[in-house]
Amino acid sequence: MSTSAQAGVAPVRRLGRRSKRVLPGFGLSLGISLFFVSLVLLLPMTGLVVETSGMTWDQFWFTITDPRVVESYKVTLWTALAASLFNGLFGLLLAWVLVRYEFPGKRIVDAVVDLPFALPTAVAGITLATLFSQNGWYGQWLAKIGLEVAFTPLGIVVAMAFTSIPFVVRTVQPVLEELSPADEEAAVSLGASDGRVFRKVIFPSLWPALVTGIALSFTRSLGEFGAIIFIAGNTPYVSEVTSLMIFIRLQEYDYAAASAIASLVLLASLILLFSINLWQGRYLRRLEGR
Amino acid sequence: MAVQNRRIGDQLWVRRSLIGLALAITLIMLVIPVVVIFTQALSTGWSAFAGNVMDEYTLDAIGLTLFVAALTVPLNLVFGTALAWSVTRFRFPGRKLLITLIDIPFAVSPVVAGLLYLLLYGRNGWLGSWLSNYDVQLMFSWPGIVMVTVFVTCPFVARELIPLMQQQGSEEEEAGVVLGASGWRIFRKITLPNIKWALIYGVVLTNARAVGEFGAVSVVSGNVRGETNTLPLHVELLYQDYNIVGAFASASLLAGIAILTLIAKAFVEWRQSRAEHATPEEGGA
Structure with missing residues (x-):
């Protein structure tokens, strides 16, 4: 007391x-x-x-520019970009449908959107690998049109898109809900087409949230490990992501090399985190009219 | 009013095709994968499933996973609540930085997180080599698993509480101070009832992630069957051994926890919206 x-x-x-x-x-x-x-x-x-400070600059540079590691940066970057853009498109669609329309099963869809956050990544990994394998439910259909997903970089995109789609839906959804109908209704009654109204009236207030969601999805995809390693096939120079390279260097007991690559990855993710937070703070202030 | 205030995308065909597309994506991306987990787990029958779950190593993995979660959740509950209280009830220099810092685990790759702990507390780390003088080994044993799990799950409670507590403001608590209530009493009688559901959901999320963490744990675990093998690591081990049905049996337990998490979230949101409707002056603004 x-x-x-x-x-x-x-x-x-x-x-x-x-x-x-x-x-x-x-x-x-x-x-x-x-x-x-x-x-x-x-x-x-x-x-x-x-x-890392125990390494000389040459050692450090040699480690992070090793051709196999450089290839892993490229694979990670383009797959993460592809996955987050895919999520930008379909996350926006999901958010739109959840906010604008009433339909049976809406609450279930709304709840299921969070599944990738709740499901352990290793479970997601083996499930996607099974679905997209040659005789899996999806894999056998895709094989008929000559599309291989499992054990290719495309598999990495699938795993990244799965684990990070809630980011886009959950950042866009509240903004769509807050959107005032007045401007939109005015534009419609003045005879503007739906596409034009979306581009000129809705998108301008929506895009900061969409960019934030895509950036969050991208950041998450860059670091993803568990869901990817099961479906990627992990072929050197083809389908190895950078977080796997760190893991491989660790298994070789090359702590210095693992640290050098990790310091680069850590720096990139911290820069992304601080940029997203600054950006969010800025546009939130604008929204609140402060 | 007869005047229709039409908004875009209201035409029947647009509405139907967008809903159809959204349902198709949800089905293909989210629902069917969950169905696959359970059909695979049960593909050789219920008794085989029970046998897989009751396997000695699986039971050990379940035990360790629950143990890790039981240590992690209370720690992050205290931290998350303290952090949310300090950043929503007070203004101080560095407040925004602190809010950004707790997002680090969301941005950092789990493998990097595991590596950070391994470098510091491992045998060659500056802290680890000092600890090993006292025969304390944290990495490649359960304390290491708990430590990295605390790292990856520490933002969840705070992230659930901060927006809610910011929105609610502190008028009610200030009234408590004026009436002479002690700090602890204010927290228990005023704050806690207001944040109860968000707190519960934060705990549920922390628990889900603690139970399911893979990347960070696999770096520091050492993967000794029966000793440092958590359930997600066990799933990987079985999968690499081509014991697909066994892997999915363990995976289905984790998927079950994930589904319970989603149900808990839906329930918490329902309770919160009901609470807002009950006291309209809080719901507004």
């Missing part, structure tokens, strides 16, 4: 300086948060810094 009473008194005394800090628990909650963030998120990064 006495400690909580003290915690309650301290902020009140500060009331003159910072009127916001009326509630108790600032020290405790921030203390726990900072301790946790430092210990769990930041401290482990020091290991990577120590390991």
Whole structure:
């Protein structure tokens, strides 16, 4: 009792300086948060810094420009781009249908959209590999039109698209819901075609959220591992993703090489994360009219 | 009113074809894969399924997975709640940075996450070599699995709570302070009832991911059957051994948890919307 009473008194005394800090628990909650963030998120990064700083620049450069590794960057980048653009298109469609229309089974579709977030990636991986294998439910049909997905880079696209489609749906959906019908109805009553109204009235307020969703989907796809390795076939120079290259270097006990590649991947994902957050903060401020 | 305020995409054929396409995508991308998991798991009958699930190594993997989740969830529950409280109830320098930092696990590849821990706490790491002087080995054993699982799941509770607590504001809690309630009492009697459902969903998500984490865990586990093999790793092991039915039997347990997670989410959303309708002054704005 006495400690909580003290915690309650301290902020009140500060009331003159910072009127916001009326509630108790600032020290405790921030203390726990900072301790946790430092210990769990930041401290482990020091290991990577120590390991890579033990390498000379030439060693580092040689490791990250190894032809097989460079090929893995290319494969990862284009498959992640393809998957996130695919998700941009179909995620927008799903969000549109969920917001605009009523139909039987709508609530089930809405719930099932989150499945890729809830389903373990390894389970997704073996399931997609089975579906798209030569005698799988999808694979045998695709084989007839000469399309091979399992054990090709196309399989990587499928795995990435599956694991990251909720990002687009869940960022676009709330914006579509908030859209005021007035402008749209005015444009329609003035005789503009549906396509024109979508391009000129709806898309301008929609695209920041769509870009955010695609960027989140892209970031997730760059790092994806579990769902991909089962379906990709993992052929060197053809269907190896970068996270798998790190894993392979680790299995060869080449910690330095694994760290060098990982530091590049980590840097890329942190830059993406901070850019997305800055971008989101900016356009949210604009939406709220601040 | 007789005047129709038509919005775009309302024509019957547009509506029908878009709904049809969306249903087809959902079926092909999301529903059929789940059906496949269960048909594969049961493809050799119920007794074979039971045999696969009751297999000694599978039971060990289930046990370890539940143990890891049981340690991870409470830790992240405390962290997520504390973080959400500090960033939504107070303004301080670095607040935005802190909110961005907790998203790191979402952006970082799970393999990189595992590697970070391996480099720090492994035998050659600066902290690991010091710990090994005291015969403490964290990597390639269960503590390492718990540590990386805490890393990959730590944003979930906070991410569920922050938007909700921001939207609700702190007027009610401030009233509690004015009335002289202690901090703990304010949290229990005012905050907790308001955030209950989001908190539960955060826990459900944390649990789902903790149970299913693969990449990070496979880097630090060492994959010793019966000792450091979690259920997702066990799925991989069986699959690589060409024991497809066995792999899908274990996978179906994980898929079952995923389906329960989705049901929990639908339920929580339903409760929240009901709570908003019950007190309209909160739902507005």
